[in-house]
Amino acid sequence: MKKRILSGMRPTGKLHLGHYLGVLANYVKLQDEYDCYFMVADMHALTTKWNESGSIREYRRDMVLDWLGAGLDPQKSAMFCQSDVPEHAYLFTLLAMITPVSWVERNPTVKEMIRDMGLKDNVNLGLLSYPVLMASDIMVYRAEAVPVGKDQVPHLEFARELVRTFNHTYHVDLFPEPQPILNEFQRLPGLDGGRMSKSLGNDIVVSDAPEVTAKRMMTAYTDPLKVRKDDPGHPEAGCVVYQYHKLLQPDTAPEAKTECEQGCLGCVVHKRSVAAMVSERLVGFQERRAAFAADPQSVDLILAEGREKASVVAAETVRMVREAIGI
Secondary structure, X not given: OOOEEEEEEOOOOOOEHHHHHHHHXXXXXXXXXXXXXXXXXXXXXXXXXXXXXXXHHHHHHHHHHHHHHHOOOOOOEEEEEHHXXXXXXXXXXXXXXXXXXXXXXXXXXXXXXXXXXXXXXXXXXXXXXXHHHHHHHHHOOOOOEEEEOHHHHHHHHHHHHHHHHHHHHOOOOOOOOOEEEEOOOOOOEOOOOOEOOHHHOOOOEOOOOHHHHHHHHOOOOOOOOOOOOOOOOOOOOOOHHHHHHHHHOOOOHHHHHXXXXXXXXXXXXXXXHHHHHHHHHOHHHHHHHHHHHOOHHHHHHHHHHHHHHHHHHHHHHHHHHHHHHOO
């Protein structure tokens, strides 16, 4: 039997190029090797968007369309909304009973979110207990693996610790310790050279039309010392356009690097060229996405079917948990 994996994404905005090349491309590969459960983490979205919840429903539909456009197959993978499977919240409540407060207070995931969002003292209980709900998401499917980047491996350790605690406390071997499946894709920088993020406004949205992508690419950070086309450039010194070029067309990148360094390639021309590369890479994605978007009921049907499959596993897990605890 295939090993089971669980992964999810928060529907807090439109997916960008980093999601597509780094996360979704990996999902597509995994669905042929594993029993995949892909979750629209709308409850997690409320930890930071509790006062902007009106957009979550729209974003979760957009997210599923992006998943389908990327090549996720509902015949191979269960796609569902977290809030549609109440066992997530039920198991979260039971796990909260065995989770020391000190664990969540020092958890790196929580600390990063508080820092990045500038929340400081304005931290709600849902955000503080985010790692427990994340562990519940994984454990309710008794997932054996979770796809993560190298920087996310420490975050997974929280779930592994809760697995060990539950199994030890109730003298069972119910939950496997989820192993990381490392995604080796190089992180794509934002247009300003920082971390690509929809909240920072430095992203390229994969569902945007080519002309929008081209306009966005014109704002990308390049070598500030290369003012004119014939100025010698330094593409390896943080030029975002060159970094995109290396990822999208590694065979032609060395030639572009040489031309830039020799003052034969201007930044505007290079931006237009790389924008075309991005749009070309997204042709198949956007065609598949448009086909599903043309049938509004298709997403609802796919999510309903995914919910049914997920609910069967989740309900069985909760039954075994209740029996183990004795309630």
